[in-house]
Amino acid sequence: MIKQLFLIVNFVSIFFYQLFFTSDVTVKQNMPASIQPNGEVEVELVITKADIAGFAKIQQEIPEGFVVEPIETAGATFSFKEQKLKLIWMALPQNSEFSIRYKLKNVSHSSGKYTITGKFSYIADNERMNVDIPTSNITVSTEELVAEETESSSNTEDEESRLPASNNTETSLSASRNIDNVGDNKFKVTLNINKENVEGFAKLSEFIPVGFIASNNNSAGGVFSVENNEVKVLWLSVPTENSFEISYFIESTSASGMQEITGVLSYLKGEETQKHQIVATNFSVAGESLASNDTEDKEVEETSLQNKVDNKVEEDIEDDLVVDNTEEKTKRTTPVTNTPAPEKNVIYKVQVGAFREGITIERYQKKFKLNDQINLENHQGWTKLITGSFSEYKSARDKRNNLRSKVKTAFVTAYNQGERITVQEALMITNQKWVQ
Template sequence: MYKLIISILLGVFSSFTFFGEGDVTLTPNIPKEVKAGSEFTVEITIHKGDIDGFARFQQDLPVGFKAVEKKSANGEFVFENQKVKLQWMKLPFEKDIKISYTVQVGTTVKGEFNLTGKFSYIANNVVSSAELEAVTINVVGGDMASSDYEIKNSYKYQNVSLKNIDCIRQKPYLNENNEVIVNLLINKGDIDKFGKIQEQVPVGYNAISIKSKNSIFTFKNHIVKFMWMNMPSSPQFTVSYKLVPINGIPDQAFLIAGTFSYAENERTKIIDIAERNIDVSKFDTEKLVAEVKPQQTETQETKTEEVVKETTEQTQTELLAENKEEKTQVEPEKETKQEIRNEQKQTEKTVTQKVTKEPQVTSVPTPEQGVTYRVQIAAGHKLVKSSYFKKFNITDNVQTEIHQGWHKYTVGEFVKYKEARNYRIYIWNNTPINDAFVSAYNNGQRITVQEALMIANQKWYQ
């Protein structure tokens, strides 16, 4: 009898352990069959519990597949070398988070493919991971007519891809009155009937239309809407609005989420609006480049089917290194003390030669090409006035970006990490800001310093 009771209690405790705080699982929502030349959505629910630190989700896609961000749960989305990678410096507080992205399938791809994935995270300074159980997806022959339509209407603008029907948001920025400017670029193709843009904006702002493109603009209950009974004739156009603080700048996370709805074949379709680091304030159709995808030969198609996915296993050391701002696996280049002193003097000389004027945080972010570095000097939920950094002896123009719900302020722009490191030291030595650090970007998107060094084939300097 006692043995029976003990067994039952052990079973109860075992069940609690299985569903406990440390148990992280992944639930996929992926179709079993798709057509070549079409696209589908991958949705992953991450049951993370109370884990809230650094984390990364990674998935390898077969050749012929291309991923485009939809919902990143405030993570940094990257797709390169057939790898989908979502990275968080700090996970959202919700116990369950959903991520999703659109996968575009090449017109000549066919056969069965296994999609797996891995979620790596740090808990109690230990790297752990949860594996995504393999999902088999079957790609069957598609409709070439629809593929032709996609090819004809696919574009690139400032190195950002636009699907045949798409809507993207330029990263919001501040004007000289500390108002947030929001610009949207719409690629509507041949659609000429109903269309609607709807965006939910943070509490504490009033939305005012700047450019509506003959739409009906409304703002109610924190919802911005642009509505058309008949879409504009131009295949591509922009609309914009500004957010004006009502009672001072709200001290809260700044997040915008939106959708673009349109009527096609008497049905309403909805797509998510993605945010990109482009400048559409002065949209120039001449810079819009049509993407024509070359047809693969039968030999190439066969090679596509036979591709074996190469999985990259990351060691605990690698992941822990990326959780720290500048620690990488790259050996630091050795410098003599004299070299460092000379470089610091050169940096100080360069800085003093700049025009000393009140720093600004109002310029439109310029799209960047390739890997660049900046020095981050502050971050906060509340927007600050342009004169704020003057009291910290900051003489350079201050760029602001809205990232993961924070307003992040950076100075300088460098193509070499070593130059950014030197400027960071200058900030430490000449201002009260002693916790400034180097931030890295690839084509305007934030990445880790380690990733930037690897992409640019540069060395790390302590």
Template sequence: MTKITASAIFFLLLFSRFLGDGVSLEMEVPDTVQAGTEFPVFITLNKSNIEGFARFSQDLPYGLSAAAEPGLPGEFLYEDNKVKVIWLSLPPEEKIQLKYKISVVEYVKGSFTLEGKFAYIENNERKILEIPPRKIYIRPSPGVDPSKITDIQEYGQLIARQEIPAQQTPAKAEPEKEPTLSASSSVSRVENVYHGNAMCLRQHPEKGSDNGISGYRVNLLIHKGTMDKYAKIEEYIPEGYTAMALETQTGLFTFEDGVAKFMYLKLPEKSDFIISYLLVPVNAPTGKEPVIDGAISYVIKDKTYTSKIIECSEDLASLDREGINRLLATVNKKTVPAEITRTPSVLTTQKGKTGSGSSYAARTYSAEKKKYPYLRRHLESYESYLLEPEEGVYFRIQIAAGHTPINVKTYFRKMHITENIRIEKHEGWYKYSVGSFKDYKSARDYRVKIWNNTLAKDAFITAYHNGKRITVQEALMITNQPWVK
């Protein structure tokens, strides 16, 4: 795929949007592009004095894909036709500039719109700044038979009907995401005991309000026990409700895809603390109280545990030290139900499937040999490349992914990659990665080496915990490592 440069053929347009708090977002893109090429996108964020967690996102239509340019500030992800740049903590500079490239397949033509959103937290309130949509025209590729060219809008519809594959190339980098949790998620077994005398209790939701917004107040009591610095609380909110933070105790609160999440890089010093959120009905059924499931993930001596949050009827905010001790002692004597109706993301390997490592992958390949006889010669060789699980947290470099298997030796030899390649089947993708690193900086340096010496220009870092994929952000939190540009 060839690059295009600015010329008289098209011109760059500048779009911006401002909020009253001084935060602004600008996007610079070409007005016209040619199929079979790639074009640059420049995003300029003037963040004013905001800090902490933030995220930029941009949806792309089918037929387009994105890759970061080296040196992009923040963690760049491209998944499910969505560009994401995530910051656990925004850089101190007031102006942040993002540059990435968007590739256009050679079989499309027509117009599409490009926009973007910047989400951030200010005064415990989630705010969103949007870039107005802008139409970009794709000129047909002169080297492609016109009868094989499809309008980009129809191209997406054909993929949705599975009349053409989602990707024209045999393998494409497809970044890792934190698995989403939906009402259809399979039941997962979570530990029915707490470790290190740690515990999380939920007070039964009670009707309340905040700043004129009515809903159900939910209090959570966290008893640290011997927890180390990192902890994550996930509350799985029933359909028809949204959630807003009331008390975070210095934690980061987010609500997305039906999950209210509190994350701590460093837990408060107190042995017990209370956090809370407001459950706000949006389209909830009347006459029924909300039922909430939840789990807490925490670290003790470099090992991560996930346990169910226990609901009680006590007024947690009114308890003194003696009352908390009495409640904890009472709960410890009871059996905690082991099943929750949604899966904590830290434990997820594949939606609806259990198992990890080479044994699960081998079963998957065996089944696909029968389903796709014409792929058998590739699948048989795959078993020698299967990714084996390792202990603890570690990082790898993903170099490609595809929905169908390829000849590993031939394909990656053409990309000038001679490293020890390993394969895993994850969320419907064959994913190819190299290297294994305990510290993020070493992984970052190796990724740069891949960028500089091979054709895998969109290689990126993935993270694992005991053989299971997790987000890079979560891996950094668990290991207390800094993010390195």
């Protein structure tokens, strides 16, 4: 009886989990099974989006010898370049289900079976989510192959002109910043961005002075965020226009006098991140400084739980050091330096602790019975204890889960060429899925 009751409870739990937590976002692809040489067919994608909204993108890999032309894009921006079909929405249609259609044209006489794959990407809870589009196969039939190569060289030239351009294209990027005083110590920051042959993931980082808060005005379809006086705009796919503008507001809470904003614009060229430094812009804040007690930098806390645990760890370790003073006096005065080798590309790690005061790795490992190699990292005034190095988020997640049996506040961090970035950015750059 108890066993049957357990099975029933388990079944009901699975049912409600799937009902409330399984994604309802699906993509169905309708495509004919065959196409004639130099023929064309119509392809339809039916998207069921549930309650998601905002930015989204469809990308499909089209085989060589085929080109596409839009029929119905449901408000998306259409592009076809280097055999990649892209449809980008700044805001998805309101209907929970909609479809897009395009022509698939065969411009080659080569017969055979071809495969078309793709993904539907969207943003949910500030995370990039991907839905695989079901793979479709299409066969080029040879029944009506009537191409006479000597008959029409103009047709051949026309077909070649419709094939995508070469991959060897030069990229260029530039940006300028303008700061306007809109009154009451509030300023509008506008950036004009000019690009050529830059597409896909991009990130703008603006470093505003201490004593200011920032808010979004126009992010040009990007995801806007502010953290530790860094304004970020992330694009899953940078706007297709060669020139576009973004803007945000900053407001002084405790600053006065001459101030400065610097910035960096990053994008992907192949698999490597390219960075463009934006020239610093100075501006003046009128009025006297606010109360000096309020102008001191406040400590930036990782999370309230992390700090509570870390403070307790510091107290416990200090107690241990007092007890072992005569035994460890020399050892405590010897600084511990673990300098990892320089890293390339995107790496995921696990943070197990963060302290304002100096900390020894040996004591921390002993306290939490950690056998893993731990490196020290200085970041935003904190001494952080980091372990592991993974190219996949899932592997870092598994390591974090394993460590949480000893350190409950362990969490995943991310780095791009040695520079710490958010996990969200890393997932976008590496085109990986977030998993709990």
